[in-house]
Amino acid sequence: MAEPIIVVRNLSKAFPGVQALRDVQFDLYPGEVHTLVGENGAGKSTLMKILSGVYQRDSGEILINGKPAEINNPRAAQRLGISIIHQELNLMNHLSAAQNIFIGREPRRSGGFLLDEKAINAKAKELFDMLHVDLDPRVKVGELTIAKQQMVEIVKALSFNARVLIMDEPTSPLNDTEVEELFDIIRHLRSQGVGIIYISHRMDELFRISDRITVLRDGQYMGTHRASETDLDQIISLMVGRKIDETARRVPKGKPGEVLLEVRNLNRGRLVKDVGFTVRKGEILGFAGLMGAGRTEVARAVFGADPVDSGEIYIRGRKVVIHHPRDAAKHGIGYLSEDRKRYGLAVGMPLVDNICMTDLPTFMNALGVLRPKKMQEASSEQVEALSIKTPSLLQKVKFLSGGNQQKVVVAKWLVKNCDVLFFDEPTRGIDVGAKQEIYQLLNELASLGKAVVMISSELPEILRMSDRVVVMCEGRITGELDGATATEEAVMKLATQRETMVKTA
Amino acid sequence: MANKSNAAAVTSPAKMASRARGVSARQKLLAFSSLVLLIIVFSILSPNFFQPYNLIAIMLATAVNGVLAVGVTFVIITGGIDLSVGTMMTFTAVMAAQTVAVWNLPVIVGVLVALLVGTICGLASGVMVAKFRIPPFIATLGMNMLTKGLSLIIANSKPIYFTNAPSFSKISMGTMFPFLENFQIPNAVIILFVLAILASFVLNNTILGRYTFAIGSNEEAVRLSGINTDRWKIAVYGVNGLICGIAGILIASRLNSAQPGLGQGYELDAIAAAVIGGTSLSGGEGTILGTIIGAFIMSTLTNGLRILSVPQEWQIVTTGIIIIFAVYMDMLRKRR
Structure with missing residues (x-):
């Protein structure tokens, strides 16, 4: 095999109060x-930021092409041929693709004083063609x-003649076709x-794209x-220090109860076509499908956040009209969006x-003054019920873990006595340990008698969690499967x- | 979110680009057609409106605010704000007057002092914003009070008149085209247009302009691209300060004096002009042409309402409504 481009030996880095990396090899x-x-917090990002010059190491050694290297800033990393694509894309939305790619090294004319827009577009086009990317610069x-x-980010990275490309969770915002591309x-x-x-939380991708896998923990x-x-079990057990059975299916406790929510003939333009489904008390209904389904x-639409063309909604068998999220909340429907x-x-x-x-109105006295004691009582009830891990009720939410933040969102709806809870991609961008917490939470909610609807693009998760699975494609429900036997x-x-396929079949 | 972007994927990039260009063009057209509409309406309502002397009056009234608005447009495009342009302008005027009228130095020295003082004040704001990480609103509010106070101290709270230098007033009020007998455009107006063309060129064709937009669009991305964003931000505030110096010379020359109590409120007119012209307060977007149109909308409105004998109080109310309407249009455009 060829010489390694990068060798990292005994790398350590501390931040005030945290040892982010300790004797790491790579x-x-x-x-x-x-x-x-x-x-999350295992040190992946810190390691990447050291390699890309954002942070400086405390001790240890970095060899680039066999030579010891100091990567003092992002520019130095670029010169060494290391480019990084951050999880949150770092693009300037108001600038063109070409302008983004060449930011900081714009082709000039007139003695370096003026920008050469023609050259910039031509150069960008060349790069796009090389990678077979169909884009107007x-x-x-x-x-x-x-x-x-x-x-655009990838092309930008490569335009530095990068020989090392660091990708931090590149697939989390992509749908399946885009992931393939x-x-x-x-x-x-x-x-x-x-x-x-390559850094990713999506375990299924790991083995599809990786040649080697390195695990960090704390x-x-x-x-x-x-x-x-190796296999998934081994990697996960290295990550969390305990074996988690990722594939165990949920065992419903007792029979699901009465139908809490029924939706009939829901239509909204091309996005929702004649959708109907029911959710029962104590049940988890999985909504599967590709992104954009x-x-x-x-x-x-059910939650009243978007206007519908037609459709009927029944709560406990009674027809209700929902025009606004306010109406939905009044009828006990909660929606937990993807982006907490x-x-x-x-x-x-x-x-x-x-x-x-x-x-808030329920926590006010007649004069409209808030009653902190009542608020704290209600909150501590929820903290207990959902076992939210927090040092105090006054803790700022940003200091809680991702899983606990998710629980706080749930608590918001439980305070309002919501019985039907829609979870939209509840585990997106969350690490394995926190995912377990969320799964547990969903199970608990179901056993508390709530009706849970879980939208997820991760098939293992759908199969693992759902009592029933509704599958959608292009706005229609294409089938319903039993959770216990679905594959x-x-x-x-x-x-x-797809609809066209149904017709020809 | 993801679902939405996926739905958008159906449209081809080229189509989307043309749609984007259409939107920004429409916005510019909107401002411009509002200005034309105002002119037509006032011309119909009053025979005195569309007269050479009145058009010159409008242009002259636009000059100072227009210059300040051009400067503040740079700052707003970076996603910042500058609340000190009015008092900075006054401070540079006072310093010019001090140099020329009190110290008896030549007019050109006074002009250079004004430009230098403006640039230094602007750079100082820039350092506060970029290096000390003080929010632009606060940093420039401080600079507003600071320059206002200094103006009053230096001028001893009294106007300084250019009694010894009659040529100073020629800077604004003289004309480069004396041969146009009925349409003698004052230099102040010419200076505004020249500055606007220059500023527009800098924004669109130079590195400074590119980074001004880039920083306003996504500062972190620019920084991670290995660009010293602090330095460029300071430079942008410096350019704004320099332009305030130009405004200071114009106003001192026009009033033939430096009025130390003047200036407060000018910053809001300048910001309003930029915003009416389509500059986004969240950064990343804006044009000098838009800003100039915005400044002209404001002065045309004031002038027209005055000609129609609308009380001054109502003129202010109308301007307020126009600003709110303009920002609302901007919001509608963004929400699409």
Whole structure:
């Protein structure tokens, strides 16, 4: 095998109060995909930030092409041929694709004083063609899909003649087709001899794309394995230090009860077509499908967040009209959006305020003054019921773990006595340990007699959690499966059953 | 979120680009057609409106606010704000007057002093914002009070008149085109247009302009691209300060004096002009042409209402409504 591009020996890095990395080892060969896994806080990002010049190491050694290297800033990393694609894309939405790619090294004319827009676009086009990316360099980046934006980032990274490409959770915002396209590009780059460091939380991807896998836990090096010589169980047990049975199915406790929510003939343009389903008390209903299948749209329509063209909604057999999320909440329907921080929580505010936020009027006295004691009582009840781990009710939500933040969002709805809870991708971007917490939470909610609807794009999760699985494709429900007997193949088949195919069949 | 972006994927990039261009073009067209509409309406309502002397009056009234608005547009595009442009302008005027009228130095020295003082104040705001991480709103509010106080101290709270230098007033009020007999455009107006063209060129064709937009669009991304964003932000505030110096010279020359109590409130007019012209307060978007149109909308409105004998109080109310409407249009555009 060739010489490694990067060798990291005994790398340590501390931040005030935390040892982020302790004696970490890592190496990367040209033409390989080396995946880095670990729970949130395991030190993956710190290691990547050291390699890309954002942080400086405390001790240890970094060899680039066999020579000791100092990576003092992002520029130095670029000069050494190391480029990073951050999880949160770092693009300027108001600038064109070409302008984004060449930011900081714009081609000039007139003695270096003026920008050369023609040259910039031509150069970008050349790069796009080389990678078979179909993009107009003059398009403003803000107008592109996330997947295309990512392509711009990758092209930008490679335009530095990068020989090492670090990708931090590149697939989390992508749908399955887009993931395939990305993997094609990764494979193409690998064949060109580029070394790729890949970070992902999606366990199913790990073995599809990796050549080697390195595990970090709490800043410590847990070992490196060839992907062909290990399996998911081993990797997960290295990550969390305990074996988690990722595939165990949920065992429903007792029979599901009465029908809490029934939706009939729901329509909304091309996004939701004639959708009908029921959810029972104490049941978890999984909504499976590819991204863009219309699952979120169904939830939002039921919740009154988007206007519908037609459709009927029954709560406990009684017909209700929902025009606004306010109506939905009144009828006991809660919707927990995918993006907790943006839509679900005021992260800078204390736990108690967040929990009581949706139902403040019940915590006021006649004069409209809030009664903190009552709020704290209600909150501590929820903290106990959901076993939210927090040092106090006054803790700011941003200091809680991802799993506990999710619980706070749930608590908000429970305070309002919601019986039907829609969870939209509840585990997206959450590490394995926290996922377990969420699964437990969903199970608990079901056993408390709530009706839980879980929208998820991760098939193992759907199969593991659901009593019943509803599968959608292009706005229609293409089938319903029993959770206990459903297989990934069966779900995928329904999820890709497009209308045109049905007709010809 | 993801679902939405996926749905958008159906449209081709080229189509989306043309749609984007259409939107921004429409916004510019909206501001411009509002200005044309105002002019037409006032021309119909009053025979005195569309007269050479009145058009010149409008342009002259636009000059100072227009210059300040051009400067503040740079800052707003970076995602910042500058509340000190009005008092900075006054401070540079006072310093120019001090140099010329009190110290008896040549007019050109006074001009250079004004430009230098403006630049230094701007750079100082920039350092506060970029290096000390003080929010622009607060940093420039401080600079507002600081320069206001200094103006009053230096001028001893009294106007300084350019009695010894009659040529100073020619800077604004003279004309480079004396041969246009009925349409003598004052230099102040010419200076505004020249500055606008220059500023527009800098924004669109130079590194400074590119980074101004880039920082406003996503500062972190620019920083991670290995660019010293602090330095460029300081530079942008410096440019704004320099432009305040130009405004200071214009206003001192026009009033033939430096009025130390003047200036407060000008910053809001300048910001309003930029916003009416489509500059986004969240950064990343804006044009000098838009800003100039915005400044003209404001002065045309004031002028027209005055000609129609609308009380001054109602003129202010109308301007307020126009600003709210303009920002609402901007919000509608973003929400699409």
